Amino acid sequence: MRLLLAALLALSGPASAAAESAHVLNRGCFVHLTTRAWFTFDPAAAFDAVSFMVTGNVYEPLIAFKSAEQTDEFLPFLAAEVPTRANGLLSEDLRTYRFPIRKGVKFHEGAELTPEDVRYSLLRFMLTDAQGGPSALLLKPILGVYSTRGADGKVSLDFKAAAEAVKVDGDAVVVRLAKPDPVFLKVLASLPLVVCRAWAAEHGEWDGTEATWTAFNDRSADKSYLDGHMNGTGPYRLSEADGASGKLVLVRHAGYWRAPAALEHVYLRTVPGKAVRLSMLENGDADAAYFEAQDYFDVSGLSDVQVVDSAPGSGLGEVLFFTFAAEPGSEGLGSGALDGKGAPADLFSDLAVRQGVAYALDYERYLRRGLAGRGRRTGSPIPEGLLPSQGRPPYRFDLDKAREAFKKARGGAVWENGFTVTLTLSPSNASRMALAELVRDGLARVNPKFQVLIKTMSSKELYAAAEAHRLPLFIAGYYSDYPDARSFANGMLHGAGYYPRAQRFSDSKLDGLVEEASSVADPEKRRAAWRAVVRRGAELVPHLTTYEPSRFTAARRWVKGFDSDVNVSNMGVDDYPYFYAYSKE
Known part of the structure; x- marks a missing residue:
């Protein structure tokens, strides 16, 4: 050793x-x-834990949280002041935010930070909009949309609308929201995104004009110069990387x-x-x-x-995801038929199948085997620390109820014929393997005809395959993009969120509840609205949460x-x- x-x-x-x-x-x-x-150094694409850990030490946000405990209060950072109604930097209609930009800040390459750099960075973050990327975090509050592209995959966003929403006025950047957003400052405080416009353009990136932006929309991160190079304002600069x-x-x-x-x-x-x-x-x-x-x-x-x-509340731990309509021919489907040698692409679109899996998992054994007893059972994708009093988890280990559910699926065909399906995970976390083995073993106990094959691949490969809908069943984790229940609800339950898009899952009623809760400002009414979201999610079982690890x-x-x-x-x-x-x- x-x-x-x-x-x-x-x-x-x-x-x-x-x-x-x-x-x-x-x-x-x-x-x-x-x-x-890491996956990337581009702050407009860094959406995984290790990439964000690196970019967060090199790039910086406009404002910062007062502390890890006080996430409803903010401090100036690259912005010299935090907009409030009291200081006149937040409009009375709660839609216009004015950020005076701090003077004397230098990028690592030597250029001085300007308001135009900040405007460019905000626009670039939104307009890059790569599949699976974080652009929706700003697109939704500022422009009222989750994507720059329509259902057909073609660009549908009007650049002029974005340019009007984010402007430079003297020494300040002014942002106009589509409607009041009670957590906009939380989102902004969570994004280390400010890059140097001249430096980026000099190295072949978007030049900030309307004429060229679509060429950089939905582009693979590895095609960007910023994927492997950094030039921020933060306390550390990149020296070397392999x-x-x-x-x-x-x-x-x-x-x-x-x-x-x-x-x-x-x-x-x-x-x-x-x-x-x-x-x-x-x-x-x-x-x-x-x-x-x-x-x-x-x-x-x-x-x-x-x-x-x-402190609890920032992550969900390991989650089992069901893909409602996997791509036909995906390796994990075997024969692609309900013949015991494979599974149809839409096997997990059946609620009874998802419920059967939920009852087949021995949660307490996973706590002991996967987490050494250090965890708190989660009943929803919103951690208890962000949404207290959610009640008991909707599912518990019960093989009889699992058999009952599976016998209802597809008129009994699932029970009679059985299935073989692949469960995919990254080996970077040992607890994921423990969860996978318990899913496999539990389903085999329900019915020996239910076979789960376990496959490992790198995190980067797993996310790419999930986004391409080629994983019928997979395990992954989730950390908050910003410290609010909405971060988890959007990412895990809303049809435009990262995981629901990968799963091809959506429910109009659930989407409506998420949208409604997102716009509520009163804390108690907001919590009640999120509890309604949680109840609807429990009815649909789009995934299985397990334990929030200690x-x-x-x-x-x-x-x-x-x-x-x-x-x-x-x-x-x-x-x-x-x-x-x-x-x-």
Whole structure:
């Protein structure tokens, strides 16, 4: 093991533990371990955890949350003031926001931040609109649509409407919403998106004009210069990156508009094996590392390592997704027929089938096997911390009820003929495999003719296959885009959300309830509206939520600021490392 560690650290940059004192190793360098590499560096496309972790340390938002606990209050960031009615920067009709842009801020390449850069970045974020990307986060509140394209896949958005909605007025950027939105500032505070317009255009990106924007719409992220290069205003700039090996180096931005960061270099390393991550952290070859909830007892037993429990409410844990209409011929369907050797493409469009699966899962065994007992049962895709008093989960482990449901499916044909279907997951989280095995075993106990084959693929491949509707059954996780119930409801239940689009699931009544709840400003009425959404979702069972894991973060004791409640770009709530808050002492 020591030979492996030495080889890893020889490639990583900072010296090994033997080269420094036993107290604080490599004081100006920080080594963070994760289990997989990033997908992209483009802030208009970064929608996965590792990509966002990287971009959130290089790019910055207009405003920030006051803290990880106070997500209804905001602080100025790249904007010099937070718009409110009291300061006159928010209109009386609650639709027009004026953001004075901070002066003296420099991009890493040396150019000074201007209001035009901010306007360009907001428009670029919306108009890029790649399939599976985050553009809807701003498209919906600003322009009232979830996509720039119609049902036929062709561009339907009027550029002039976008240009009118986001304008520069002197030293400020003015944003006009389609209608009042009670969580717009939360969304904006969660997006590190500001790029340099001149730099982007100079490297072949959109030049900001109406004439050229459609050429950059729904473009694969890897075709963008920003996919592999960064130029933000944040405390760190990109020094080097190797996506194949998952190695990345960030260097302190000496000209940062706040005080320079305490850490000079940050090294991100991809180390899939838990045993290696444990050893590197304990030996001081790493300063911090990602671990799953089930690893808590292993990590808490390490010497000179601090373990900080995370606040609940930012993630759902592992979710089992049903694709209502998989692409015919998909590998996971086998024969494609209800003949015991495969499954029809629309098998999971049958409510009775979905209910049968829900009753066949041994939830408590998953808690023990997959999460080492550290988790809270979820009854909906909205965490209890964001929506209290949801009541008991709608499904529990009951093989008799599972058999009863399956016997109703397709006039009894599912029960009589059986099926074989593939369940796909990424191996980056061990808890997903535990869940997959319990789904497989539970269905086999319901009826030996029900066969589930388990297949693993990389996270990037899994998301691409899911978006192409080629996975009839898959497991994935979900973290909040911003700290509000709407983030989960839109992403998990609304027909325009990421997962429902991948599943080809939609329900007009449910969509209407989500839209209604989204627009309610009164907190108590808003919670009541979200509970109505949850009840409708439970009736339809588009997916199975399991447990919200009791997450934690782990770092060497010499890391200071690790338990900080700083919440820039919502990274504090989602437990992504914000390296500016760290030091080593």
